[in-house]
Amino acid sequence: MKTEGHMRLQRRIIAVLIGGQILGGIGMGATLSLGSLLAAQLSGSNAWSGMAATMSTLGAAISAVPLARLAQAHGRRISLSTGAIIAGAGAVTAISAAALNLFPLLLLGLMLLGVGSAVNLQARFAATDLAVAGSRGRDLSLVVWSTTVGAVLGPNLFGPGEVVGAAIGLPPMTGAFAFSVTAQIAAAVVYASFLRPDPLLTAIASRAQDPSIPGPQGGLAVLRKNPQARYAVATVALSHATMVALMSMTPVHLREHGASLTIVGLTISLHIAGMYALSPVFGWMADKVGKLPTIVVGQVMLVASLVLAGVAADSREAVTISLILLGLGWSASVVAGSALVAESADPQDRPALQGVSDLSMNAAGAIGGALAGVVLAAAGYSGLGFASLLLVAIVLIWTTRQPRHTLQEIQAPQHIEQP
Structure with a gap:
């Protein structure tokens, strides 16, 4: 039943998810395009540049089910914040790979960054946990739309990223990864701090007393x-x-x-x-x-x-x-x-x-x-x-x-x- 309290809670959840998506999107948009250039540089061949997208996709695919299981056991708050932290660790790994000139380490970093894409996908579903049937598509689509902000802003951070990277001594073409680390950590904080009560756990609890519903x-x-x-x-x-x-x-x-x-x-x-x-x-x-x-x-x-x-x-x-x-x-x-x-x-x-x-x-x-x-x-x-x-x-x-x-x-x- 749609109550005023329910509607307020759902609006707040959508706002938190949109905020996390914008931050996560900036982090992804600022680094994945540079990943192909960095892959070509560290490998010594343009033929390996496509591995940036491949490893990111692989990371998103591999982490999809584990993140879903984490959400099922502990809620969206833990799952989304954990995924964002892993993506931030991927950006740190990519910076380290450039500093050490290690191409395999870069591939690992890009795969970990791909977990951020899995977080983005799961966030759209988190918008539906407490949505009523008549607004499920709208709520989901608003979270999907919010990724546009990161997709637009992220690539525009290439130049500022290089300036910041040079100022703090990072290798060339890795300054935007520093922005990604910051953005992913901020996204994790947003999810962990403000996604309360957890929408999935709340939805599950509301159904737990119905004996006709089988177990998970x-x-x-x-x-x-x-x-x-x-x-x-x-x-x-x-x-x-x-x-x-x-x-x-x-x-x-x-x-x-x-x-x-x-x-x-x-x-x-x-x-x-x-x-x-x-x-x-x-x-x-x-x-x-x-x-x-x-x-x-x-x-x-x-x-x-x-x-x-x-x-x-x-x-x-x-x-x-x-x-x-x-x-x-x-x-x-x-x-x-x-x-x-x-x-x-x-x-x-x-x-x-x-x-x-x-x-x-x-x-x-x-x-x-x-x-x-x-x-x-x-x-x-x-x-x-x-x-x-x-x-x-x-x-x-x-x-x-x-x-x-x-x-x-x-x-x-x-x-x-x-x-």
Whole structure:
């Protein structure tokens, strides 16, 4: 039941999560772009520069389930603050790697930094722990949107970071990592100090007295028993794989066709804006129109993006529009799909299911990015666009094959009550 006290508590939780996300986003945005440059420098070859993104993704994937288990056992406050501290330790490790000229140590640092991405993903689910059914998508989308601030501010700290780094004696290209350490520690303090009462523990406690609810289950157990959960997790993972596949190869394609770094940067910036800037709109749609229709809207935008990339790969303007549509389609699909993941399990089972979802999302993105390079080499950018339609087709076909009662649950779930 939605009471005034409940609403005040949820508003405060959302504010704390947004604050932590902004701090964590600044830390990630300030360092991951520099990671590729540092990887090339320490390894002595540009061929290793891609390992920065690979190790970060690996860190996010590996930590997703352990952080979820920590949340299930001790609450979001402990899980999120612990993850932020680990990410800060990753930044310290990266600085040490540069000082010692040790490439393997840098890879370890970047992997630990990737835990910060897992924290960002878990924070969006934390927004749903005490959300009522009619605002779950909105609350989740507001936390997703807040990552835009860090994504925009972070890269602009490169210059100031070098000035600060030089002043305190840090190796070149590591000053921004010092900002990351500070930002991650600050995020940990925000989570640990202000995420009280813990939203997940509060939600679990409110359900503990109901004898009809079984004990906690693992994420895979929930997937086996719950077709709605399988649909939601697959939608998020496949949508993310689609986005990563095309986005990761676009800079390569544009550079091969003579685009300047400025044009490449602008295209990616507009894509990122599409990913995050309108997420509250899609959250509102998920709540008011329905999760399923919002997912379909997202998939249609992904189709438009991929077809445009396929038929107009030689046009920079068309590629830019395609990347904007790609970001918008990702946003609609992931916001609505994530809200559906949260609705697919009782509070005590949500962290486990969400951990599996985040692991699947990161793994799908890593596989999609790796296979995209192979497809690009074999069939070109147009071929990549058309080939990626297969992933969208899976989601759309799966949607149409949902049983009638499942579709009704997806659009208006009734089986989970919130305190």
